[in-house]
Amino acid sequence: MTNEMQPMLEVENLEVFYGAIQAIKGISFHVMPGEIVSLIGANGAGKTTCLQTISGLLHARVGDIRYEGQSLKRVPPHRIVEMGLAQVPEGRRVFTELSVEDNLAMGAYTLSDRSREAALLEEQFRHFPRLRERRDQRAGTLSGGEQQMLAIARAMMSAPRLLLLDEPSMGLSPVLTREIFLTIRELAKQGITILLVEQNAAVALRLADRAYVLESGRLVMAGSGRELLRDERIREAYLGE
């Protein structure tokens, strides 16, 4: 562990535009290996844009993103997944026409070792027994909570070292949200580094080692999850207290 102190992910002075509209206005943050970091903020603050830029779906106009010390700037999205950085996109985005098992197989698309794929599949089924029961079912027939589990399992099929999660609690009941967050904590315990984007600030801050607050494209606050939970401004603006 020679590079223990090197950040796993470094975002530096990032600016992202949609045409003439600037969605991200120069943000810098980092994620250390083994950490759970949350990025919280209201709708339209730029959270999803940020994750999509990290995954290579959008391009930064200014700034850089480094993953394990390597710039991701000109790396196409499929190569980024190969490098060990997976994302669970907002709204789950499972392939509704494909079976549960085929969805998981798509998650392992970058792997060439079939026995490794089989082992990973077994691991997901152990984590989410419901998915094993429904392995031959079309993913579109799953409930919202099951689809979220499938989306997480699917991302885990590429054996990532860094997992980005975009609003995993979206549209889920408090009970299911709790279940999903327990799963995320579980993944972190296995040594997977987590960058989580959430509107649900309360759960996101409780889970996070550290968190950043994003407001209309700018980072306005940073601290440990516990610190931010106690912060007056956060309590008022994001926790509705």
Place this chain on the structure above:
Amino acid sequence: MLFFVQLINGLQLGAIYALVALGYTMVYGIVKLINFAHGDLMMVGAYLSLFLYSSGLPLYFALPLAIVATSLTGVLIERVAYRPLRNASRLSALITAIGISLLLQNAFMILFSSTPRRFPSVSEQLPVFVIGTNRISFMAVLTVLFAVGLMLLLTAFVHGTRMGKAMRAVSEDMRAAQLMGINVNRIISLTFAIGSALAAFAAILYGFSFQQIDPYMGAMPGIKAFIAAVLGGIGILPGAMLGGFLLGIIESLTKAVMPAGYTQLADAVVFLVLILVLLFKPSGLLGQTTREKV
């Protein structure tokens, strides 16, 4: 008995429409582009087959080579003309497709002149089925078998292989597919390769069936294949096949009942089918109205 003969003719014609429609529907499914140059790729396939055969190659070598060359032409067109417009408006891509269509037609007119060419004939060497007083050419049977066989092969590929499943994943959600590590550009190239190869198959069957090719031969079958794809439900493989056969049969039977001199009206009937589908079942015969789960 005329009905029976026309039915066979319709199936033969429909098989060709169906093969072209498969390409339309595949490309639409992946990039949501109506590739109006797709019919002209059939023409390219026909000329390449004829050219390679005339240059002295035996048929069994000339035809596969022509199929591969047509396939590569389709991939090249996507690379050069459509890929740069991937994020542009759909209308830009559509107009570009029409431009490519005109480009191909005119390029082949300059290369080979607009005079129709005779396609090599193989029907003398093939048996003829006689049922009652009707003669059914073996070519008709072969054409239908080829079309159905290729569709089954394609369906097996799309459902049974890793790449085929990736193709369906890209078609449903390109961004999510990218997040899975699927190289979307490669899948799109593969789609154009398969679609164009099917168009070349259609061209060869067309050439053998109708014996004559010209630089504009792709235009009308292209549009009809598009209608076939819409009729069956665009984006759905068996739909393209069903639509193709139905359209071929409708066209042939209309020709049979029209008085001599008015057979051109069959085309109008085919377009009427498109209007009716768009009015009453825009998602096509096999299509479902899309339900979005929130």
